[in-house]
Each structure stands twice: as C-alpha cells, then as structure tokens.
Amino acid sequence: MRMSVIGTGYLGATHAACMAELGHEVIGVDVDESKIALLSDGKVPFYEPGLPEILERNLTEGRLRFSTDYREAAEYANVHFLGVGTPQQRGSYAADLTYVRDTIATLVPLLKGDHLILGKSTVPVGTAAELQDLADLLAPEGTTVEIAWNPEFLRESHGVDDTIHPDRIVVGLRDGSPAEPTVREIYASQLAEGIPFLVTDRQTAELVKVSANSFLATKISFINAVAELCEASGADVVALADAIGHDDRIGRKFLGAGLGFGGGCLPKDIRAFMARAGELGADQALSFLREVDTINMRQRDRVVQFAKDTFGGSLLGHRVTVLGAAFKANSDDVRDSPALNVAGQLSLSGAAVSVFDPQAMANARKVFPTLTYADSLTDALSGAELVILATEWQEFRDMDPQEVGKVVDKPNIIDARNVLDPVQWRDAGWNIRAMGRTLS
Ligand code: UGA
Numbered sequence: 001m002r003m004s005v006i007g008t009g010y011l012g013a014t015h016a017a018c019m020a021e022l023g024h025e026v027i028g029v030d031v032d033e034s035k036i037a038l039l040s041d042g043k044v045p046f047y048e049p050g051l052p053e054i055l056e057r058n059l060t061e062g063r064l065r066f067s068t069d070y071r072e073a074a075e076y077a078n079v080h081f082l083g084v085g086t087p088q089q090r091g092s093y094a095a096d097l098t099y100v101r102d103t104i105a106t107l108v109p110l111l112k113g114d115h116l117i118l119g120k121s122t123v124p125v126g127t128a129a130e131l132q133d134l135a136d137l138l139a140p141e142g143t144t145v146e147i148a149w150n151p152e153f154l155r156e157s158h159g160v161d162d163t164i165h166p167d168r169i170v171v172g173l174r175d176g177s178p179a180e181p182t183v184r185e186i187y188a189s190q191l192a193e194g195i196p197f198l199v200t201d202r203q204t205a206e207l208v209k210v211s212a213n214s215f216l217a218t219k220i221s222f223i224n225a226v227a228e229l230c231e232a233s234g235a236d237v238v239a240l241a242d243a244i245g246h247d248d249r250i251g252r253k254f255l256g257a258g259l260g261f262g263g264g265c266l267p268k269d270i271r272a273f274m275a276r277a278g279e280l281g282a283d284q285a286l287s288f289l290r291e292v293d294t295i296n297m298r299q300r301d302r303v304v305q306f307a308k309d310t311f312g313g314s315l316l317g318h319r320v321t322v323l324g325a326a327f328k329a330n331s332d333d334v335r336d337s338p339a340l341n342v343a344g345q346l347s348l349s350g351a352a353v354s355v356f357d358p359q360a361m362a363n364a365r366k367v368f369p370t371l372t373y374a375d376s377l378t379d380a381l382s383g384a385e386l387v388i389l390a391t392e393w394q395e396f397r398d399m400d401p402q403e404v405g406k407v408v409d410k411p412n413i414i415d416a417r418n419v420l421d422p423v424q425w426r427d428a429g430w431n432i433r434a435m436g437r438t439l440s
Contacts (some may be wrong), residue, residue, distance in 0.1 A: 001025070001186055004073035005081045006103050008035055008066065009262075010156055010333070011120060012083030014051060015046065017064075018060035018163035019081075022189055028066045029073045041406040047332035047359045050160040058080065074110035079182060083120045083152070086272070087264075093271035094125055094279075104131050108145055115143070116179050118150040118171075122209050122269055124276040128172065130318040139351065148172060148179050149202045151209035156263065157330035168196040172205025193330045202266070210276075213269040214289060219254040220261050221295040227257035227436025228302075237436030238418055246377040257436045258417040259338040259390055260299040262327035267293070267336045300338050303416045304345045306433050310412050311385050316350035323358035324376070324391020325364035332359040334367055339390030342416070344368055346388075356380035358393055378407060385410040392417040401428035 001024050005016040008030040010018035016028035030036050038045045042056040067073070073080060084099035100121055107117075117135070119128055128149045135145040149172035154162035169190060171183045180199060184191060186195045191197055200208070209388060227237040237257045245252025261267065270289045277286040311318050322338040326332055334340050339357075347370065356374040357364060365373060374380030379393060381404055389396050397419045405411050405428060413425060415434040422439045425432040432439060 002077040003079040004029055004077045005083055007084035009085055011152055014159040014163055015083055017055045017058055020064035021054045026064050026322050027073055033068055035069050036066045048159050049330055067166055070106050071110050078115050080117045081120050086121050086123055088268040088271055094275035095156050095272035104134050106120050108135045116146045116182055117310050118148050120152045121152055123206055124272055125203050125206045146177055146179050149205040151205055156333055166293055170198045170205050170208050172200050172202035174202055210269050210273045213266050214273055216254050216272050217266045218292050223255045223257045223265055223290040223297050224260055225295050230436040234438045260296040262336040262338045264335040300339050300341045303342050306414050307386060318351050318355050318385050319383055320346050320351045320386045321380050322355045323389045323396045326360035329391055329393045332363055334360050334363045340364055340368055342390055343371055347371055354380050358395055381407045384408045386412040388414045392419045401425045401430055
C-alpha cells in the first residue's frame with residue numbers, strides 16, 4: 001500500500017522505515033529540512049539500534065523516501081499517519097497540540113478524493129473528534145477525510161522490533177467509519193501472525209495510550225516508594241521485587257527501583273492525563289498521578305542527598321563522576337533525563353561533575369553546556385571521589401570493581417539503577433550505596 005508518515009521524530013521515522021520494511025511504499029514528511037536531508041541520505045538523526053539498517057535498505061530498494069513538501073504526501077497516498085510531537089505546554093501540565101492541529105490545517109486543503117488519517121501521536125482524549133471537525137471544515141469540495149486513532153506503543157531503543165512485532169494493534173474509529181478494512185490491509189502481515197487487533201471508538205483508543213503509560217509510571221513509582229521503605233527498615237527492594245514479580249498478576253517488568261522514569265513520554269503523558277481529567281471535571285479520579293510524579297522526582301533528590309552524605313553534607317569542590325546522560329540505556333535521548341538532572345543538581349551544589357554517556361554526549365552538551373563531559377569511561381572515572389551510575393548502559397554494568405578502583409581517587413559509588421552486584425563491589429573495597437537496598 002502507499003502511505004505517508006507526517007513527522008519524522010523517533011516515532012515517525014521508525015514507523016516510516018518499518019512500514020516500508022513490511023512492504024509498503026512510504027513517504028516521510030517533516031518541516032525540519034536538516035532531518036529530512038539526513039534521512040534521505042540514509043542517516044538516522046538519533047540513536048536507535050537496528051533502524052539505520054532498515055532505513056538504508058528501504059531507501060535503496062525504492063520503497064521509502066522523504067520530503068519537506070506536504071503536497072507530495074497529499075498526491076502520493078490516501079493513507080496518512082500523523083506522528084508529530086505533543087510536548088508539554090510551557091507553564092501548564094497540558095499537552096501542546098499545535099503541531100497536530102497544524103498538520104491537519106496544512107495537509108487537508110491539499111487532499112483530493114477519499115483519505116484516511118491515522119493518528120499515532122499521544123493526545124488528550126477528544127482530540128480525534130476535534131481534528132475531524134477541523135478536517136471537515138478544511139476539506140476541498142468533493143474530498144472526504146476520515147480521522148481514526150491508532151496509538152503507538154513503541155519503546156525507544158526497541159522501536160523497530162516493537163513496530164514490526166507489536167503486542168497489540170489498537171484502532172479507534174468513529175461510528176459508521178469505513179476505515180477498518182484499510183487498517184487491516186496495512187497491518188495484514190502482523191494480523192496473519194496473530195497479533196491482537198482491537199477496534200474501539202476513538203476516545204477509547206486515545207485513552208488506551210495514556211492509560212498504558214500512566215500504569216507503567218505508577219508501577220515504577222510504586223516500587224520506588226517501597227524502596228524508601230526498604231531503606232528505612234533494612235530490607236532489600238531487589239529481592240522484594242523478585243518475590244512479588246513471580247505473581248503473574250503483578251509481573252517483574254517495570255519494577256526496577258532506582259532513579260525513576262524520564263524521557264519524552266511517561267512524565268509528560270501523566271501530566272497531560274491529569275490536565276485533561278481536570279478539563280473534563282474528573283480531576284479527583286487521577287489525583288494519585290500527582291503522587292506518582294512526586295515520588296518519581298524525589299528519587300533524583302534522594303540520589304543528590306546520598307552524594308552529599310558521602311562527603312558529610314557538602315559537595316563543594318568534590319569530584320563526582322556521573323555515568324549516563326540518556327534517560328535510559330541504548331538511547332541518546334536526554335529529554336527529562338533523571339541522570340542529567342542529577343548531574344545538574346550536583347554541579348549547582350558546588351561539585352566538580354564529570355559526565356560520560358556512550359551515545360548521548362552531544363544532546364547532553366546542548367541541554368547542559370556547563371557540565372564537564374569526559375571523552376571515555378576511563379577518562380570520566382579518573383580521579384573521582386564519587387561515582388554515580390545513573391543510566392543502566394551495559395558498559396557500566398560490566399565495570400570491574402578492581403579495575404575501576406585503580407582509576408578513581410576514592411572508592412565511593414552510588415548505584416542509582418540497581419544494576420551492580422553490591423557484594424562484589426563491597427568485597428573489592430568499595431563503599432557502595434544502592435537505591436532501596438540495605439547492604440549489611
Ligand atoms: C514509553 C512506553 O514504555 C512505550 O510503551 C510508549 O510507546 C512510549 O513511552 C511512548 O509513549 O512513546 P519510553 O519512553 O521509550 O517508552 O521508555 P521506557 O522503556 O518506558 O522507560 C521509561 C523510563 O522508565 C526510563 O527512564 C527508564 O529508565 C525508567 N524505568 C523503566 C525505571 O525506572 N524502572 C523500570 O523498571 C523500567
């Protein structure tokens with residue numbers, strides 16, 4: 001099938017390449033000329049394992065191309081995926097829908113014939129209906145535009161696999177919508193694999209996405225709250241998570257206690273969900289999410305406090321190495337990164353902070369130019385009085401405590417992601433502190 005994907009960020013670029021990989025003919029459109037130039041040249045403007053290979057292959061085989069011209073998308077296809085950003089509004093918890101509305105306002109007047117727009121962006125409930133009204137208003141005489149919502153559940157760093165083999169495909173259609181057969185045709189190969197296909201109304205599909213992210217965020221904050229209790233009572237949160245995780249009603253995934261969640265999705269999605277609930281007069285129903293957010297942000301402060309404790313209360317003049325800048329491993333995304341937040345707070349408290357990340361250095365420098373960025377892991381560790389493992393990269397998990405001990409000035413480490421073996425590190429002479437773990 002022919003289709004366009006509007007917006008070529010993490011979501012859109014991955015979706016465009018994966019749709020081509022499934023055999024479709026795809027044009028990706030974005031207003032950002034530099035991004036389109038890179039993608040057209042087979043270069044992914046961000047770090048996403050596996051994506052460069054499928055981008056290159058599908059460009060070469062002619063199933064995929066990119067443009068900054070909406071007119072090309074309008075003329076090329078009758079199915080359009082909408083994958084532009086919905087960031088948090090400045091000065092408010094609500095989602096900023098400017099890019100979503102602008103896309104409809106630009107694309108729809110250019111359309112001729114019958115078109116289907118499948119929204120992928122994470123939006124407040126009710127957005128699809130609002131966009132339908134806008135599209136109906138702007139569609140040229142004789143053109144029909146159907147807006148449906150097809151939320152995306154891909155995780156950064158697993159984007160390709162999550163798009164090609166999703167857990168489920170959800171599509172929200174309005175009453176009497178003729179779009180279901182088209183959606184089934186787009187995802188035919190996945191449906192043939194038996195991937196669950198759920199058809200709902202549009203508002204349910206919109207809510208599915210924010211509910212899923214809010215549930216994941218709640219799970220992480222739940223275990224981080226329990227981690228605080230573990231510290232207060234001398235228990236071990238990792239053993240506890242293993243034990244409760246064996247109950248398959250609970251499950252072990254997303255019970256990793258530590259520095260908490262960040263990135264471009266979970267934090268802003270729970271806030272936008274609360275804001276929308278308020279608009280709908282249902283704010284009490286989601287007031288628990290405020291606590292989820294507070295617990296999450298507190299983990300960053302707790303790590304900074306642990307660092308202060310290491311030096312008897314003051315960080316002034318102490319050399320601290322922060323391992324990690326990305327919001328999670330295998331990503332170069334530093335949006336709302338807990339690691340970078342901790343590094344910034346330490347620096348503002350007077351510490352001499354050195355940061356190292358295998359992929360996120362360039363992005364981190366843009367956000368926090370005043371921090372010192374090391375050229376390598378060894379360079380970062382050299383002369384440190386305290387090491388903080390803040391992003392769970394394999395390279396950091398694999399560190400040998402004996403070897404690292406030879407490079408640092410003082411053997412102090414905070415494992416803010418609970419990925420090191422504390423006994424091994426302690427036996428190698430380290431003073432190790434981990435989140436929610438009592439190392440007796
Ligand atoms: C999240 C969802 O997992 C995706 O399903 C969704 O499609 C996506 O948002 C989105 O809305 O676009 P992502 O932001 O890529 O995906 O990251 P996650 O893998 O969910 O991790 C989020 C954060 O939680 C990271 O900072 C991670 O370090 C943290 N985390 C995760 C924990 O602190 N503990 C855990 O046990 C798991």
